[in-house]
Amino acid sequence: MTASVETLSSSPTQVKALTSAGGVEAWHVESDVVPLIAVSFIFEGGSAHDPADKPGVAQMLARLLDEGAGAYDSDAFQERLAARAIELSFNAGNDALGGSLKTLVKHADEAFELLRLALAEPRFDQDAIERVRAQTIAGLKYQQNDPGVMATRRFFEEGFAGHPYGRPTSGTPESVAAITRDDLVAMHRAIIARGRVKVAVVGAIGADNLSALLDKVFGSLPEAKPLSRIEPASLQKLGSQIVVDIDVPQSVIRFGMNGIAWRDPGFIPAYVLNHILGGGAFTSRLFQEVREKRGLAYSVGTSLVSYRSAAMTWGYTATKNERVVEALDVIAGEMAKLTSEGPSDEELQKAKDYLIGSYALGFDTSTKIAHTLAQIAFEGLGIDYIARRNALVGAVTQADIRGAAERIFGGGQMLTVIAGRPTGV
Amino acid sequence: MDTASKPLLRADAASFGRTEGSGPNLSAFTLDNGLDVVVIPDHRVPVVTHMVWYRNGSADDPIGQSGIAHFLEHLMFKGTEKHPAGEFSKVVSGLGGQENAFTSFDYTAYFQRVAREHLKTMMEFEADRMTNLLLEESVIAPERDVVLEERRMRVETDPSAQLSEAMAASLFVHHPYGIPIIGWMHEIETLNRDHALDYYRRFYTPENGILVVAGDVTEDEVRRLADATYGRIAPRGKRPVRVRPREPEPVAARHITVADPKVEQPTMQRLYLVPSCRTATQRDCYSLELLAEVIGGGPTSYLYRKLVMERGIAVNAGAWYMSSSMEDTRFCVYAVPAEGVSLPALEEAVDQVLKTIPAEALDADSIERAKTRLVAETIYSTDSQSSLARIYGSALAIGETIEDVRRWPVEIETVLKDDLASAAERYLIPRRSVTGYLQKSAS
Missing domain, CATH: 3.30.830.10 (Metalloenzyme, LuxS/M16 peptidase-like)
Structure with a gap:
């Protein structure tokens, strides 16, 4: 069966480009069938920008953003999320640090405020750093002899030898042990900035309300500075x-x-x-x-x-x-x-x-x-x-x-x- | 063609919040031949999720044929007289659809996701393989090899999966929930065409099935299409009987260890034998669901705060409860030790924390937070037609009613502090438990 012309030319969803009063850009799909709001955002800059001798900084940064921000220590921050069933998570890959937010409409203001705090004012308290470090190392050890993980790790080491993509994005037990608070602060300053983020919002929220919330969350972030350049690469060791x-x-x-x-x-x-x-x-x-x-x-x-x-x-x-x-x-x-x-x-x-x-x-x-x-x-x-x-x-x-x-x-x-x-x- | 070896933990734990506006306006009816039908409209995109659930899972495998439910699930893709092997998959793919299937302890399910105009085609094919499966001898051996590779991938190369299997086998001393869904290696190796056909003829009948259609459809349309496809299958007269033994009252606290040279990070788990949503009396299943969330649901839970945040003896800790189950089921507490902490020392700390639940863990804020999260999950699930189809399909397949699912948030909201304390005191006790260690062996 051949796809119909209608399928070929129609869009699966109606997206609007929105620019807030403060100049934050986002793509927006408004739908009020379900009383929730889903946000996805991606900042340019990730594990490829880790210090060469310390792979794992960007991923550790992603794990620390919701471990205390603004006036709230880690436990207080998590309690504010949990009390309203707000789901906030961050992740880092080679090129980007991203995340997602999901909230019931009735808690939208609180949810966007917690997102703002996590992005703009993470505390990097030492006890939180040590806890996340221990969790990360335990996770690395847990997978250390998993054949799938071993094969993938070696594949990247060989295929991108000498290039940032060849380093393990989650780091190694040794490199994670060596990451300092200064490393995390520097990575945060380098990545979490205006003009470096793409945002998409779907759900039961109108453009005006969303515009104000976007300004609050992303409008106050510092301007982006250039990231270190990642040289173009292609897969090596073909034939091995x-x-x-x-x-x-x-x-x-x-x-x-x-x-x-x-x-x-x-x-x-x-x-x-x-x-x-x-x-x-x-x-x-x-x-x-x-x-x-x-x-x-x-x-x-x-x-x-x-x-x-x-x-x-x-x-x-x-x-x-x-x-x-x-x-x-x-x-x-x-x-x-x-x-x-x-x-x-x-x-x-x-x-x-x-x-x-x-x-x-x-x-x-x-x-x-x-x-x-x-x-x-x-x-x-x-x-x-x-x-x-x-x-x-x-x-x-x-x-x-x-x-x-x-x-x-x-x-x-x-x-x-x-x-x-x-x-x- | 998956093994849902760990069924969705809260597959049953959902409905929709009455207080949060509209939930699915679903309807249910039964065809003349006994096939149950559930329709869950969601008109946001012109897509449907079409699922057929059968009320048989691995716990119905005949003795000595562990894995037959799952093997048959694979073989259901091997063609009928009308549609040779692979044709259904080619048609689904050519229509831009996606498909798969999964087997759990209590049910087996098949699904496709397609543009709404292709629903009837899916129904024709799915109805055809409900009764007309044709198993050529030539497909049996290669597909058995596929399942053996699946078991090697999931279990034989993974010590933590081996611990999970050993713990279940120890927790259930009599009930088949102690046997892995995928089957034991040595029994999968002996499964043959006769086993598969016997099993198929016994369980794949309209009376034993549940059709769930979620998405851009109406009840009338589904009724018309289902009558024209599934409705033509002759009834067998009655639903097949599922013979399930009951677990005896447990008396022995059990400890087991899987030691493997590949283990670099030790972990510990504890399973307790507890009632399920089907066997619970006095609303214990709601108490256990909320108890798991209060003591073990995420970084604000009691176990995490005590063991990770306060004492630093663990790097992670939590709990979960598998309520969606026909017979008595598992409540799990787990912890990952901090560097240098032995598993016995960690276990002792876990026990100390569990003892203090009635006195310390059940403050009003923690209970309220857990309720909020559980009820919100049911609202979040209404964002996904696939999730809703799974929630209702799995509930009906284990003998719950649509009303049970709808009432779930209200039942959770009305659990009291005393209910939680009582559930912890009655069920989280040594003689109901198996404790498992995963640790490194010398070689």
Whole structure:
């Protein structure tokens, strides 16, 4: 079935660009069906800007923003959130520090005030720092010998060796132990600033009320200063196969190759190509060949990763140690076949139909909509992107797919990391 | 094709707040062949969530065939006479839909999310595989391998998952809740086509199913489409019987340890055998739900404040209660020790804190805060058609009523301090418990 013209041209949600009296910009979807407000925000600057010898600062900063701010120590701050069931959380990745806020409409003023305090006036009390440090180290140790975590960590170490993206975003037990209050204060000053944040708000709040709240929260933040430059990078060690030894009956496999960034005009064809190879549906080639036909694995797939300064395509699977070689052969074979022969016209059409038809499924809750909008704003794709996106997918041709395959699989080589005790590797 | 090995902890813990304006205007009816239907309109986007729930889960697995409910869930994607293996998935995908399935202790469910105009197509396919599953011998072995890989991924490579399995096996001395949903490795290896077909014929019937449609639909439309699809399936006469043994009154406090060289961060957990929303008398399930939130729900909870904030003996601590369960269920208390603190020392501290619950933990502010959070969750859940479909589907699948779900916030609001103290005193006692340590072994 082919997607209808209506689906191609209609937007899954009605977004308005809003600029507050104080000049804060946000994307806004007003909907009063459910009495809640969901906010998503993303500040440019993240783990890639950690001090080179102290990975983990940005993530520790994200964990500390709700551990005491303004007049409230950690416990008092958490009690104010809990007493009104306000949900506030922060996270940090390579390029950004983001967060989300969810509140019942009746507590909106308090919720935005607590968000303002967390962003503008975090206290970084020493006892809170020590508690978060201990929690972070415990979390790192808890995962230290998990084969999936080990494979991923090694994959980044090798693939982005010498680059900030090659460092562990959560740090190591040693680096987290060395982080000081000054490190956190400096990172806070560098990232949490006006002009560096993208904001999306969805829910039962009108533009005027929202405008005032945005001014309060984001309007008083200091002006942004330039961040340290992150050099462009591409995945290294293509053609290498690395084994991380751990005594488990099943090996976890990560494999990667070149990618195409979301901002790149070639992204959409690459996205369609990825869907055909190893995207989320049960119909992908890898799902069919690795799982359905051969029972090699429970999970297998690929995805496109876009960072500010790098892009890659990477894949995952896990199979018992005795079948690792077979699984790798099947995966390599499918990629070679897709590169040399391309998808059939029907396969391409089905992939486009899926991607077009399923786009609206990502817009069925306020939280999801806010998150997606903030991401699109952060990538600089424009407020009309959600209305344009399905037409972009619909326009992808076989020639586009060939071009994307050439850029991604070009040399036919991958970086492969295997954590386990694979036999015959 | 998931194992919901840890069912959503508060899958039942939701309804919508009457005081907060409109909740779902849902309706329910039963087809002539006995299939129950629930319709939950949400007209914000032109999308529907279509789910079919069956009132059978891993706790209904025949003895010696642990994992058969979950294995069959995988095999349900392997085609019928009319629609060969993979066709349903191809159609869902070609329509821009998403699909999956999951198995829990008490139920198995299948779902698709599609644009509203494709609802009938989903119903046709789902009704078809309710009775016409065709299991070619050739699909059995590869899919069994998939499940074995799933178990290796979730359990065999993860000592904390092994501890969870061992604790459940110890807590439930008689009831099948002590057997993992995915099954024991050695029994999965022996599951075959006959096991699967026997199980399928016994449980996959209209009387045993619940259809839940949430999203941009009306009751009339769902009724018409359901009659034209599911309605054509012949009834079997009655719902299959679920034979569930009752746990005896526990008498032994149990301690178990999983020691593995991969463990770098020790943890401890305690499980207590407690009534579920189905077995509780005197509203104990509401008291236990609120008690878990007061003593163990997040950074303002009693356990966290005492063990993490005040004493610094733990880096994390909390509690949860799995109320959504047909028979007696688990109440969990957990803690992660601070650097240099031994698990026995931590356990002693946990016990000291638990003893002081009636006297110290139940101040009016803490109770009010916990109530606010639980009731707000029910309002937040109305933002998601998928969440609502799961809440109502799982409740009906374990024998609760729609009214039970609707009444939940009111029941929570009316729990008293004395109810909490009484629940703690009666249920959080050693002989009802299993304590588990996860620690590093020498080699």
